[in-house]
Amino acid sequence: MRLKSEIWVKAYVRRCSAQGVPALILRRGQSDAGAIFIKVNRLDGSALVLGPAPAGFDDMGSERRWVLCHGADAWSETDADAYLDRQFSFDTDIWVIEVEDREGRHFLDDAICRF
Numbered sequence: 197m198r199l200k201s202e203i204w205v206k207a208y209v210r211r212c213s214a215q216g217v218p219a220l221i222l223r224r225g226q227s228d229a230g231a232i233f234i235k236v237n238r239l240d241g242s243a244l245v246l247g248p249a250p251a252g253f254d255d256m257g258s259e260r261r262w263v264l265c266h267g268a269d270a271w272s273e274t275d276a277d278a279y280l281d282r283q284f285s286f287d288t289d290i291w292v293i294e295v296e297d298r299e300g301r302h303f304l305d306d307a308i309c310r311f
Contacts, residue, residue: 202227204260205291208234211303218296222280226289232260233283235276235294236302243276244300247283249309263309270300 199207205221212219225231236244249261265279280292295302 198260200228201225201230201232201291205232205293208293208303212295215301215303217301217303220294220296221291222294223284223290223292225291230289230291231283231287232291232293233265233280234262234302234304235280235292236300237273237294237296238270238300239296239298241273242270243273244270244302245276245279246302246304246308260307261309262304262307 202224209219209221222235231248233248234246236246238244245265246262247265249263266276271279283290284292
């Protein structure tokens with residue numbers, strides 16, 4: 197059984213804080229099963245966006261899996277925000293977390309799906 201989105205988000209924010217990395221909840225989604233997106237702000241005008249892995253890549257059962265929403269390259273922060281706004285226009289139940297880290301760390305390395 198997968199953790200509720202709200203519980204996962206709160207735990208993730210604490211994990212970032214424990215590493216000395218600020219993480220903010222920008223949008224609160226549906227508490228039980230809202231999709232979660234993570235924006236990693238590199239504080240230099242660029243950002244990474246991670247979103248839920250598509251069906252079929254989420255083969256770990258209860259573990260969440262992630263994909264980079266833009267391939268290997270970072271986006272400008274403006275483009276990342278526009279992407280997240282489009283996702284919100286499709287689904288108002290999404291969660292958006294912003295992590296602020298110059299190194300671009302997201303602490304999800306083992307859960308990233310690579311195509």
